[in-house]
Amino acid sequence: MRLNLFPLLVIAVVLFVVLNLSAGLIWVERRLLALWQDRYGPNRVGPFGLGQILADSIKLFTKEDWIPPFADKPVFILAPAIVVATSLISFAVVPFAPGFVIADLNIGILFLLAMSSLGVYSVVLAGWSSNNKYSLLGGIRAAAQMMSYEVFMGLSLLGSVILAGSFRLTDIVEAQRGLWFVVPQFLGFILFLIAGVAETRRLPFDLAEAESELIAGFHSEYSGMKFGMFFVGEYIGVILVSAAISLLFFGGWLGPVLPPALWFAVKTMFFICLFILLRAALPRPRFDQLMSWGWKVMLPLALVNLLVTGAVVLARR
Amino acid sequence: MLSLVRSLWEVFRHTFARRVTVQYPEQKAYLSPRYRGRIVLTRDPDGGERCVACNLCAVACPVACISLQATEDEHGRRYPEFFRINFSRCIFCGYCEEACPTYAIQLTPDCEMGEYKRQNLVYEKTDLMIDGPGKYPDYNFWRVAGVAIGGKDKGQAENELPPVDTHSLMP
């Protein structure tokens, strides 16, 4: 049997890129926020302050690894690992360029959704195992939020699936050769973007960790690299959602002149920046507002979008 | 919804705005002479120690970081035997300066007093004393006070009449 080394290479490349990118995003986010707030951000360590990434990682790794005596120890340790693991696994189905994919599943989108929704366990377990009322509240909030937004997240991208006629991500990208789905599926894109932000618990939907009311919520009790894992998990999530947006609505690697992988990277990066801009600009809603938005506005809109898309597709057939 | 988009745009526009950060160690900020920084003890225009150890700065201090002991020279001029400020506690509120009746204690526009060891933040009189009168070049408490000190007898202060001769009954 001939050993096929290619998937292993792809895995290695993907891991390298994603992990480094997520670490680098700490720096990117701080610099961008500073830019939009008329500051400099970290600019002292190394050229452009890039050394900050290294400094931060050294700091996180060398900090005291403290497990509170009142915490449920195994769960407390497990929780941060889950978020990183599930987010990383999701990248298995992401096609970076034609043929450059770890597993080109025919149910790629479903896998993506399944994996990313597993991430909520991490938050819930972290909140629960910390044995701290603020953490627990954060965990519960995360679970409720995830439940509400997962529903129309799936529905919002079904429009693209209908247009492409496949759950396979490669097929969806290929189907956008003529026209990016963002044009016919603009509502779907907006809905997916909002759901994506909520899914990654990024501002303005970071109610699970809301500093002002829950003093960092589910990760109040975390420190050192365990805290760092939540951080990294969050950034991987951001990359994943950005990648998904560019795949589903902006034609993935498609684009003139430049190599496909670069197009994909540019598009993904754009949405990452958009995530950061959202954080820089928007205030956090109340939790009840978040929930009623999800159920009373987003879900009906997603259903309407699905209905209309379905009707149009049927009518044109 | 539109307002959200507008605020996104407003924030995005700041990409091209000037940055307001002052790059501190290279660029110095301007500190006014009335800035409340490192505390000093000044001397009167004659070069004498201004502090008369009245304890008012110590009692005004909200964090009680000033302690001193009064003593007197052989001519009755009062001064602090020791004068200590624990800058690790100081909040630079300037109450001590407000309370000082002799303009001895003054806050200066110097805020660069970082130390690696907290113990080094305990300043004694030798660390606090400067050679000049600081912000108030003319005032000398002893020229106004009614007590006699070396070089200034009773009746020689400002606005004082010569001492009463109690053995005379002249009106």
Place this chain on the structure above:
Amino acid sequence: MTVATIFIDNAPREVNPKQNLLHVCLSLGYDLPYFCWHPALGSVGACRQCAVKQFRNEQDATGKIVMACMTPAAEGTRISIADPEVVAFRAGVIQGLMQNHPHDCPVCDEGGECHLQDMTVMTGHRQRVYSFGKRTFRNQYLGPLVNHEMNRCIQCQRCVRFYREYAGGHDLNAFHLRDSIFYGRHEDGVLESEFSGNLVEICPTGVFTDATLKHHYSRKWDLQMAPSICVHCGLGCNITAGERYGTLRRVVNRYNHEVNGYFLCDRGRFGYEFVESSLRIRHPLVDGKPATRSEALERFGAVLRKGAVIGVGSPRASLESNFALRALAGPDHFFAGVPDEESRLISAMVRILRDGPARSPSLDEVEHSDAVFVLGEDLTNVAPIMALRLRQSVRQAPMRLAAGLHIPEWLDHAVRETVQDAKGPLFIASPYATKLDDIATATYHASPDDLARLGFAIAHAIDATAPEVIALSPELETMAAKIAAALRGAQHPLVVAGASCRNRGVIEAAGQIAWALCKVGSPASLSFTMPECNSFGLALMEAPPLSEALRTVRSEPVSTLIVLENDLFRRAPANEVTSLLRGVQHLIVLDHLGNPTTDAAELVLPAGTFAESDGTLVNNEGRAQRFFQVLNPSTDVQESWRWLHEVSVAAGSKSMERWEDLDDLTATIAKEIAAFGALPKVAPPRSAVGKIAREPSRYSGRTAMLANISVHEPRPPQDPDSSLAFSMESGPGPVPSSLIPFFWAPGWNSVQAVNKFQSEIGGALRGGDPGVRLIEPSRESVWQYFSAIPPAFKSRSGEWLLIPVFHIFGSEELSRHAQGISQLLPRPYLALNPAEASLVGAKAGGRIKILIEDSQFELEIMLRADLPRGVAGLPAGLPPFDGIQLPLFCKLASVGTEFSARGVL
């Protein structure tokens, strides 16, 4: 007490109609400024500061401005304190008073506790508008205790009124005229009055300040203070002691209506400096070398295990320390550290007070006595505050004259004009002239035996059933009859005596007089002075005297002698002490100052003075009073009872194990010795009161005072023994009167803040005056007159009866070492009647040789015409004679001659 209703700013208030408006307004808690008035001195209306507006009736809207201190609080009086016109009037007055006040506050010792500052702020005066020159004065040197800074004077006249009229001094007066009145002496010199220190408190501003404080100055707000008891005589005056940076800084009066009122004597006020004396023992000494605490305890334990122990207590140690030693050595092996004769005398005094019908009065009652007989005491030098009280008592009888003219007692000037020089009956019979003689109706100076005979004769004259004195001279007979008549005619007669003469007859005679008075139905009181601060308390323990210790050492195998806060060489002749010390293998001494006894000790433990310990002292009235720790020593110093407790627990003794703190100890004492049953009530137990701050709320420098040692601030020291905290921590609720650490109220920073703590101005503290009387006269009439009347004193040829002459500075052991007082000690001398002096050929200022028992001394001669014939005086308690137990007969010889076997004659 009748009650009058007056209207203050239209609010009806119930007040004491016998008082003036200022008094009642302050009693009701109003802030009304004043300067010349003082509760103890009365009103003269000099300063015009306490102006209020008085209205004729409800309809009167105009009113007139009156001085509150000069207006009686009559029924229906309507006044306004807040009326704008009167407010402006008061502001105008203080502006005038402040016209010449120098720009001194920052360098003035009074600053921060200045009545003038308080009143100026209260009146709202803040801007000086007078632009002409200020009058100035030159200061005077008034001695090492009081400092003079005359520029600050506002001419309220209080100093002179106190010094001359209240305390009977002569050398302070007002000089010059109009706005340049000068208060001082006619020339520089030490103030002669024993009460000069009160000028510091009586002066509303910084003219008179504490000169000892100046050497280690600290503001009142910076002092860590605690209630304490003066240890320099037997009266137990209440004091507030203040600490800063680990050293004792000063002592001020702590008002106790029943005991010292508003005043202290100079010994009590300035004696505190002994605490910081260079003789102070601060670390244990083992074999004369400094040792650590654990080494000392180890040695103590090792010595204890070797064999029998005897303990010698002390009349200057607290009850608790004495009891701890009694518990350690066992009641059979505990001895009072006082000379035999003194011990017998004090026991006699206690017995007379306990078994007889005459009650020991508080000092306040002493002041209100209207006929007094002082027998054998030099009160000004032995119990100074009692002398000050007696000075007021002679005003009691003449003041009835003023009362008859409807002049209220507080209207000081009018009362004095009415009374003129009239004085109530005060008779003084003493071995030599005393400072009180100037107010005495009659005096009698004779040898102690003759004094006793006069006393017995008076008793006989009061009650014929009392034994008669035979062979009494007709003059004395007349005098006795006169004194007896005066005492019988009085409403509150008082007899004062004490142990100063070292004569049992004197004490019994005093008791006899009081008993005779009681028998004829007069409410007589009987006050004995006590030689030391806890003489009474030690006597109540009924421990055998020092000679019994020597007997025990000779008869039983005793290996260790523990001496508690006592210099044995002051208690007995050196040879006796030496033989006692030779009789034991180990000598352990607990004391605070180095002395010959500590020099001889194998182990010296540093005992806490009154400033470093908690304990109880019993004063001459029989009043137990608690003193509290002021400073937490950084050295090994601690209470003697704590040392003894620690070592006994370490040695495995069960009896003392249970004492965790002072409250346990006092409870144990109360249980074991019936006389001290009330001991736990002297001050509330720690559990009953929340924390009380020893530091005022403005205490400064907390985070800097120790920063030179380490920038990491230590936890404040904890006090296991009392509710008082070594911090600014204070719980809610009122402070019990026995635990008031200092007098302060918002707007009242000076000592006069005491106004806010009294139930009525000049009356008891709210919650009752501190202290519990341990002794009351017997209700049963089992007593019998003394019949042992001594024969008349016959002077011997060639021998003189040497009696102690007391000095306020010098006769007392501890205050002698205070830096200020040490400059005022008399030089050793021999006092002789000039007639006697000529017999031995001595002249004033010359020197003389004296043979006491086996030792010879050469001394300066002081001629005193008041000394009786055949008697010579030697300053009491002054080295090198402090071990000699007077009275005894001595021989004299002029310098250059030798003593013959039969004296010089």
